[in-house]
Amino acid sequence: MTRRAIQAICLALFVYAIYLTHYPFTEYFPVDAFLKLDPLGPLSAALVARAAVSGLGLALLMLLLTAIFGRIFCGWICPLGTLLDLSDRLIRGAKPRPVKVDQRWLWVKYVILAFLLGAAALGVNLGYLLDPIPLITRVFTYAVAPMVAGASNVGLDLLRPVFEKTGPYWLARTSIDVPRFGAGAALWFLVFIGIVAGGLIMPRLWCRVLCPAGALMGLFSRFSLIRRRVSDKCDQEGDCARRCPTMAIGKDRRTTRQAECIACQTCRDVCAKRGTDAVSFGVKSAAAPASPQPSEDRGVPRRSLIAGTGCGMAAGFLTALDPMGLERMRTAVRPPGALPEREFLRTCIRCGQCIKACVTNTLQPSGLADGLEGMFAPKHLMRLGGCDQSCNLCGQVCPTGAIRPLSMEQKRHAKIGTAAIDRGRCIVWEEDRACLICDEACPYDAIVFRADELGVRRPYVVEQRCNGCGLCEQVCPIGGRSAIRVSPHGEFRLAKGSYIELARERRMTFEPVGPTEDSFEYY
Ligand code: SF4
C-alpha cells in the first residue's frame, strides 16, 4: 500500500511537472526533476559530451541510492513503470496467470545498454531513443497534452451555452491553445502503445526486457545493501515467483536475481498473506543472510555484450561520419542559447521539455532531414510561429544544459540565424505590389526599404540587426513557403561567455524599436 501511494504521488508529480512546463514559468517546482533523476539520460549525455552536464549530480546520486537500496527508482519512482503496473493490471487482472519466460529475455536490455554505451563512446548520443523518462515525457508532450487540450475545448464548446446563461461567464469565453506537432511526433505515441501492449505477453515486458536505464541500475543494484532475504520458513509453495513483476525470483524461491529485483516487495506481501512470512527486505547479516543468486543463472553471455557494444560503435561511427554531409547542409535553426551544434546534439536527450514550454509552438522535433544524429532535437518552424522576444523558457527547462539558461537580454542577443528574402516569391520584388508586413512584424527594424534605380522601394534585410526571431517568416502573406525565411547563417552558438559581448564585437545590435519612417514612406 505504501509503495502504491508513493508511485501514485510520483506519477502525479510527473504529470504536474509536465503541466507546469509552459509560459509563464513558475519556478517553485523543478519541472525537470524526473529527467535528472533518471541516471541514463544525464550519464550518457556526459559520456558523449565528455563533460559534466547539468543534472549529472542527481543522476550519480540516484546510482548511489541504487547501490544502497536496490532499484527503488523502478519499483517506486519511475512514472513509466507505474503506468505499466496500471495497464498490466487492466490487461491481466489482479491475479495474473503465470508466464513462462526464458531468462535469456532478461539479457536483451543489457545488450541494448552495451549498444548505447558503444555509440556514446564514439560521441553519438542514441540513449534518448529508449531512455524511459525522456520517452514518457515525449509521449505526454506530443500526444497526451494536445489530446487533453483538444478534449477540454470540445467540453468547453458543449457547455458554452450553459456558461453563457448561468456563468461563470469567463468560462464561456475560454478556449485552450492546442499545441501542434508534425506526424513524426505521433511516432512516440505509437511506441508507447507498443510498450503498453507488451503487457499482453508478460507484465512489465518493457522493464524486464528492454529498458536500458533499468539495466544500468541493475548493474549497481547487484551490490545493494538492502536486499531480499528469505528465512528457513520458506516452503517453496508460495505464489511469490509467479507474482514477481520482473522475474527476479529463481526456480528455488529462496534465490533472487538481485539485478532484476525492483524492490517492490510484492513477494513479501504475497508470503505474508498466506501466513508464511518468510520474506523480508533489509541489510544482510549473519542472522538474516541475503537471498543467493539462482543456481540456474549463467549471466549475460560475453559474446552478446561484445556484439552489442560493437554494433553501437559501428552505429556511432557511421552517424558521426555524416556520409551525406548533412551537418554542412543543415537548415535547422536551433533555439536561442543552444550549445554549438555538435555539443548540442551530444547533450540534448530529446526530452521535448523545450518544445512543450515553447509559447509560440515554433519549436518542433527535427525529422530525418536533419540527419540521424539530429533526429528529434528541437528546431524552429518559423512558419508556425516566430520566437517570442519576451520568452526565454526553453533554456530554463532544459535538464541537461543543451540550451543555456539565459537572461532576457542575453537571449535577445543570442542570434539564432538570419532572415533572407526570396526575391522570386516576394510580391514587392516579383510583382511590384505593395507589402510591408514583414517590416511591421520585425521587432528590431532589421527590414528596410530602399529605392531601386526606377525609384521603386524594395525590402532588404539588415543582417547586423536581424537576430533570426522569425516573426517575419511567420507573417509573410505568401501561401506555402514564406518569401522571407530564416536560416542558421550567422547564428551565435556559444558554450560559454556572453552573447552581448559577441554582438558588440561583431558590431551588431538587437534593440527593439517601434515602427520607423521607411515603413510608411512606401505608400
Ligand atoms: S525498468 Fe525502466 S521503465 Fe521500468 S521502472 Fe525501471 S527505469 Fe522505469
Ligand code: SF4
Ligand atoms: S534541448 Fe530541449 S529536447 Fe534537448 S534536452 Fe534540452 S529541453 Fe530536452
